[in-house]
Amino acid sequence: MFEIFGIPSQALFGQLLIGLINGSFYALLSLGLAVIFGMLNIINFTHGAQYMLGAFIAFFLLHYAGLNYWAALVIAPIVVGLTGILVERVLLQWLYKLDHLYGLLLTFGLALIIEGVFRNFFGSSGLPYRVPDSLQGGQNLGFMFLPNYRAWVIVLSLIVCFATWYLIERTRLGAYLRAATENPTLVRAFGINVPRMITLTYGFGVGLAALAGVMAAPIYNVSPQMGADLIIVVFAVVVIGGMGSIMGAIVTGFGLGIIEGLTKVFFPEASNTVIFVIMAIVLLIRPAGLFGRRT
Amino acid sequence: MKRLLGLAAVIAAIGCMPAKAQYSDGMIKIGVLNDMSGTYADLAGPGSVVAAQMAVEDFGAAAKGMKVEIVGADHQNKPDIGSNVVRQWIDRDQVDVIVDVPTSSVALAVNEIVREKNKVFLISGAAASNLTGDKCSPNTVHWTYDTWSLANGTGNAIVKTGGKTWFFLTADYAFGHALERDTAAVVEKNGGKVLGKVRHPFPATDFSSFLLQAQSSKAQIIGLANAGADTTNAIKQAAEFGIVKGGQNLAALLIFLTDIKALGLQTAQGLVFTEAWYWDMNDANRDFAKKFSERNKGIYPSMVHAGVYSAVMHYLKAVQAAKADADGKVVVAKMKELPTDDKLFGKGTIRADGRKIHPMYLFEVKKPEESKGPWDLYKVRATIPAAEAFRPIAEGGCPLVKG
Numbered sequence: 001m002f003e004i005f006g007i008p009s010q011a012l013f014g015q016l017l018i019g020l021i022n023g024s025f026y027a028l029l030s031l032g033l034a035v036i037f038g039m040l041n042i043i044n045f046t047h048g049a050q051y052m053l054g055a056f057i058a059f060f061l062l063h064y065a066g067l068n069y070w071a072a073l074v075i076a077p078i079v080v081g082l083t084g085i086l087v088e089r090v091l092l093q094w095l096y097k098l099d100h101l102y103g104l105l106l107t108f109g110l111a112l113i114i115e116g117v118f119r120n121f122f123g124s125s126g127l128p129y130r131v132p133d134s135l136q137g138g139q140n141l142g143f144m145f146l147p148n149y150r151a152w153v154i155v156l157s158l159i160v161c162f163a164t165w166y167l168i169e170r171t172r173l174g175a176y177l178r179a180a181t182e183n184p185t186l187v188r189a190f191g192i193n194v195p196r197m198i199t200l201t202y203g204f205g206v207g208l209a210a211l212a213g214v215m216a217a218p219i220y221n222v223s224p225q226m227g228a229d230l231i232i233v234v235f236a237v238v239v240i241g242g243m244g245s246i247m248g249a250i251v252t253g254f255g256l257g258i259i260e261g262l263t264k265v266f267f268p269e270a271s272n273t274v275i276f277v278i279m280a281i282v283l284l285i286r287p288a289g290l291f292g293r294r295t
Numbered sequence: 296m297k298r299l300l301g302l303a304a305v306i307a308a309i310g311c312m313p314a315k316a317q318y319s320d321g322m323i324k325i326g327v328l329n330d331m332s333g334t335y336a337d338l339a340g341p342g343s344v345v346a347a348q349m350a351v352e353d354f355g356a357a358a359k360g361m362k363v364e365i366v367g368a369d370h371q372n373k374p375d376i377g378s379n380v381v382r383q384w385i386d387r388d389q390v391d392v393i394v395d396v397p398t399s400s401v402a403l404a405v406n407e408i409v410r411e412k413n414k415v416f417l418i419s420g421a422a423a424s425n426l427t428g429d430k431c432s433p434n435t436v437h438w439t440y441d442t443w444s445l446a447n448g449t450g451n452a453i454v455k456t457g458g459k460t461w462f463f464l465t466a467d468y469a470f471g472h473a474l475e476r477d478t479a480a481v482v483e484k485n486g487g488k489v490l491g492k493v494r495h496p497f498p499a500t501d502f503s504s505f506l507l508q509a510q511s512s513k514a515q516i517i518g519l520a521n522a523g524a525d526t527t528n529a530i531k532q533a534a535e536f537g538i539v540k541g542g543q544n545l546a547a548l549l550i551f552l553t554d555i556k557a558l559g560l561q562t563a564q565g566l567v568f569t570e571a572w573y574w575d576m577n578d579a580n581r582d583f584a585k586k587f588s589e590r591n592k593g594i595y596p597s598m599v600h601a602g603v604y605s606a607v608m609h610y611l612k613a614v615q616a617a618k619a620d621a622d623g624k625v626v627v628a629k630m631k632e633l634p635t636d637d638k639l640f641g642k643g644t645i646r647a648d649g650r651k652i653h654p655m656y657l658f659e660v661k662k663p664e665e666s667k668g669p670w671d672l673y674k675v676r677a678t679i680p681a682a683e684a685f686r687p688i689a690e691g692g693c694p695l696v697k698g
Contacts, residue, residue, distance in 0.1 A: 011511050018503045116332075123594055124336035126524060128559030131535065138537055144507060147535045219535065220500050221527055221557055225333060229500050264495075264504035269467050271504075272496035 014144030015261045021150045023257020024157035025212055029230065030237040030249040031161055032208035035168070038244035039181050039201045042092055043100055045108040047234070048227025049115055050206045053080050054213025055222045056118065059127050069132040069218070076214045077207035084206030088199050111227070118224035126221030153215055160211065161250045168246055177201060236279045242292025252290060318391075318620050322362035325351075325607060326390040328380060328405065329420055331369035334498050334523035335397045337553040338597045339420040341367070343395045345590045346600040349583075350607035353638075359615060366390065370401050372497075377401035378408055385412045391620045392417060392610055395603050399423035399470035403430060410434045414623040417610060419602035422522075422549060423473035424686060427650040431693035434623040436630060438651045439602030440571045442474040443686040445548050448569030448655050448679050450481035453516055453546050461546075462514035463492035464505050464529060466521035471497070474520040474548050490514045497521070502529040506536055510543065518546045527554050534562055551597045555672045560663040563672075567659050572598040572639060573673050576656075579638040584670075595670040605640045606651075609633070643681065648693035655684040 029051060036044045057079055058072035067075065087110065095103045131149045138147035168174035180187045180194045188194050213227075220226055237256055241248030256275055263271040282290060327347050329339040344367040356363045366388070370377035377396065384390035385408070393409055396402045397420025406426060409416040416435040418426060424443040426435060461482050465471040471494065479489045491512045493505045506529065509517045517538065519526050526547055533545055547554075547568050555563050574584035574595055583604070587596045596604075613629040614620045627649070635643040635651065643653040657677040666672060688696055 008511070011507065014507050014511075015504055018501075018507065021503070022501050119332060119336070120592075123553070123592070124332065124334060124340070124524075125338070125553040125557040126527065128557060128562065130559075130561070138535075145510075145537050145541070147537070149535065150503075219532065221524055221531065223524060223557075226500070229498065261504055264493075265508070268493050268495055268505065272499070 010143040011265070012262075015265050016258055017141075017144065017146065018150075019258035019261020020254060021154055021257070022260060023254035024154050024161075025216060025230070025253075026234055026237050026257050027161050027250050027253025028157050028208060028212040028215075029234040030241065030253045031164055031246065032205040032212075033234060033238050034241070034244055034246055034249035035164065035208070036202055036205035037238070038246065039177055040088075040092070040198055041096065041100065041181075042103040042107065042202075044202075044205065045104055045231070046087070046111045046114070047107075047206075047209050048229075048231030049111040050080055050084065050209040050227070051213040051216070051230065052115065052118065052224060052227035053083070054210030055129070055217040055220075055226060056122075056127075056213075057210070058214045058217045059129055059222050062129065069214070072214050072217075073211070077210040080210035080213075081203040081207030085199055085203040087206075088202040092202065093195070093199075111231075115224050115228060122224060124223060124225060126223030126226075129217040129222050131218040149218060153219075156215065157212075160208070161253075164208070165246050165250060233275055236275045238289075240275075240279050240282045240289055242289025245289065245291040245293075248289060248291025318361070318614075322364055323356075323392075323611070323614060323620050324384075324388065324390045325363065325365045325392050325394055325610075326381070326384045326388075327365060327367040327394050327603070328370050328377060328384075328401075329367075329395045329397050330372050331367065333372055334525070335372065335420070337557075337594060338523065338551040339395055339397045339599045342587070342591045342594060342596065342600045343367075343419070343603045345587060346596065346603040347394060347607045349587065349590075350604045351611070354608055354611045356611060361611070361615065363611070370396070370398070372398045372401065374401045374404040378404045381405050381408050385409075385414055391415065391623075392626075394607060395420045395599065397421055397599065398468075399426075399473060400468045402426060403469055406430060406432055406435055409623065412623075415610065415626050416623075417603075417606040419606055420599045422470050424477055424691070425469070425473060427646075427648045428686070428691035428693055431648045431691070431695050433649075433695060434627055435649045436606065436627060436645055436651055437649055438606040439598055440569075440655065441650075441685070442470070442477045442549075444571075444655050444679075444684050445474065445569050446477035446481045447684070447686075448657050449546055449548055449567065450478045450518075451485065452567060452569075452657055452677070453544075454482055454485040454487045458516040458544060458546070459487040460514045461487060461489050461516045461518050462509045462512040463489065463518045463520050464502070464509060465492055465494045466497040466499075466525055467494040468497050470522065471520045475518070478518055478520065478548055495521070495525070498523075498525055500524075500528060502532045503536060505529075506533055506538060510536070510538055510541065514543065516544050516546050518548055520548050522549045522551075523554065524557075526550055527558050530558060530566075531562060551599070552595060552670070552672065553597055555660055556670065560661060560666055560672065563660045564662045565660060567657065567676065569655055569657055569679070570598045570673075571653065571655055572601040573656065573658060573675070574601075575671065575673070576675070583639060588670075601639045605635070605637045608637045609635045609645075646688055648688055648691055648696050650685055650688070650691075652681050652685055654681045655679040 057076040061067040135149040241252035392415040402421030410432040424441040658673040
């Protein structure tokens, strides 16, 4: 077996694959953030809390309603998306004309409240959630043991990411959306209900976060701070990819997952920091992010 | 000017009031400092405040004419935040004793401040054995457990049942390093071998990468030198990656009741680990656990909570005996002089280096079918007698010990 930088290539392939798995969570979450920022100009700091809500709803469905993982995968994003729509209608819609900071403060405050409430009722050590029976076990790939569930995570997140990209960049609905962000008044003049479209967009972005939450529940502990742990990294991913760029969010999400995975092999102590180092470098060279357009 | 004089007169009057004992500012103030919102909030957190309150009530402070107040704060597992809180508590709020402080990096910082300000530091949550070794202090008592006792209990048991080769997954801060160091020493002393280690950031969520490295080391035992959500996530993901099925075993070197509850018995069953206290060992413990959980949102007490109760109880006894709380060194000297005795930890002693001595227990997590209730999680495998449970005083290198 040949070696790369003193690491057996087997181990390296394994680490690349694991990086890709973590990257799929980054991609899903940063995608939602990018959609929301691109269409609403809101920096949605509640995203981590909404991801956590998705995982908790999966737990509630299983333990109180007896509905399994597959049902949760559909129901949780819808429920959390509806709460998102409520938040947008009641609170966010008044902030579009103000500075970004107001939206950021509001969503950050909301995140703290939601996480605090859940911590109060469910404690901080987390709740157990099992991998669904049909995805138990795994495949021996020769260079590593790949749990079936992780393989499923990669596949599903790739499908969701590219479906979202296609929807926004390649369909008529997406064209309306993009036009509405450029010039809402003109699009309204064509008889399109722009405020409703924006509300639904927020609901959709939030639903993506909840979907990621359900997918994370069997792997990580379902705990109130699970979103807070992730959200900072995800914001770094969005900044590196370019605020509001859909493709940027997807590609950077997967890419940074891989880079982080490799750091865990070569210099594990730095694996929490590496993404921020990359962020600093990217901002120095391309202030608008890798895929962002200068405005 | 007139008002100022009046104020001075009032202060003088308060100062001259006849008092039974000389408590600074007329009351004993206990500061419970720990992680109130993060990964260690269930195993310590608000529950430690409840435990301290119960100790004050059971001691009967009010009936004995002692006025005791308890304050709590969140150090967020950050040494700088913890240090600021402690400085403010001591300088401005006249707190006399700091209690609990899980997260060894914070505890080591607080240890220095309390010593400099000559107050008292009772550690229940923190683990690093340095606190009674090279960093020992005449103002500090390390109550519940430490990394040496965990390594000694769990490490010994595993090496003796055939787990000879080890790989460590270590949380990259003071506690993880101490636990890894102490366990590696036990493993090597018993003829085992450490094949490698990987240090992960604290806190971390995804362990698959580290687990894969542990897997390729081919070590028989993967020692988890971390705590809280880090440990539960690592165990959960190790099951997912088929590590235990592949013939390697996990050693959770530090795990608490609340962690086992979070993992669920299905995943956690069979784990062997060391702790100082479990609620279901005798009637006194069960009675305490019941009252405690009623006041702590149904969460049962961990050994950290029990340690806080026991430590505060003994502290109050020492303050009562010394009739003063202002001079931390005097109070701690009194604590070491008096034998300890309370309903949770029974009789014990405190050594010159600040180490509280009591038995430790080797527990095993029950199988799902053995458990009769949501908190019925452990069975006792072995008792490690007090004399063998902690590092011999001469080996710690504590400057307070005259050798």
